[in-house]
Amino acid sequence: MNISFRSVQKAGTGLDVHDSVYLPRLAEENKQVRDISPVEVAVHAAGSEHQCRVHGALRATVTYQCSRCLEDASETLDVPFDESFTNLESKESEDIHLVADDEIVLDPYIEETIILALEYCPVCAEDCKGLCPVCGCNRNRQQCACNTRRVDPRLAALQDLLSSDESQ
Numbered sequence: 179m180n181i182s183f184r185s186v187q188k189a190g191t192g193l194d195v196h197d198s199v200y201l202p203r204l205a206e207e208n209k210q211v212r213d214i215s216p217v218e219v220a221v222h223a224a225g226s227e228h229q230c231r232v233h234g235a236l237r238a239t240v241t242y243q244c245s246r247c248l249e250d251a252s253e254t255l256d257v258p259f260d261e262s263f264t265n266l267e268s269k270e271s272e273d274i275h276l277v278a279d280d281e282i283v284l285d286p287y288i289e290e291t292i293i294l295a296l297e298y299c300p301v302c303a304e305d306c307k308g309l310c311p312v313c314g315c316n317r318n319r320q321q322c323a324c325n326t327r328r329v330d331p332r333l334a335a336l337q338d339l340l341s342s343d344e345s346q
């Protein structure tokens with residue numbers, strides 16, 4: 179998705195831009211993300227032939243893998259977008275991105291904004307019970323009889339000794 183300084187300047191009060199951006203790498207590079215819909219971009223671009231602010235909102239549906247039960251769960255992300263660009267080297271700063279020519283390529287900035295909004299440890303539900311550490315069943319759907327009390331490893335060694343005594 180591109181916006182040119184010239185078209186923004188020509189538009190006078192600015193330009194409303196709606197577009198969809200595909201970010202397939204995002205699911206490949208973030209292992210908690212199974213899939214992501216195209217990002218719906220709705221922004222307003224305003225400025226001059228040398229400086230342009232693009233702000234608005236991004237929306238995408240992300241399918242996560244729950245970090246507890248490993249099932250898929252979808253969530254809609256609504257993220258604000260606000261970036262400024264210039265094509266004058268002297269005006270570049272931390273908050274204003276320098277663009278080499280007339281075209282502002284927005285995709286990398288959209289991708290970065292979405293990545294920052296991703297859940298790092300997503301869960302399908304706040305009360306997800308996760309997988310049984312013993313038999314691996316999904317405890318949201320099934321109840322197993324496994325003993326999942328945590329045993330201190332030193333006590334476990336003692337228990338092993340005691341139980342081998344009993345078997346003699």
Ligand SMILES: [Zn+2]
Nearest residue numbers: 244247302306
């Ligand atoms: Zn879950």
Ligand SMILES: [Zn+2]
Nearest residue numbers: 310313322324
């Ligand atoms: Zn179990």
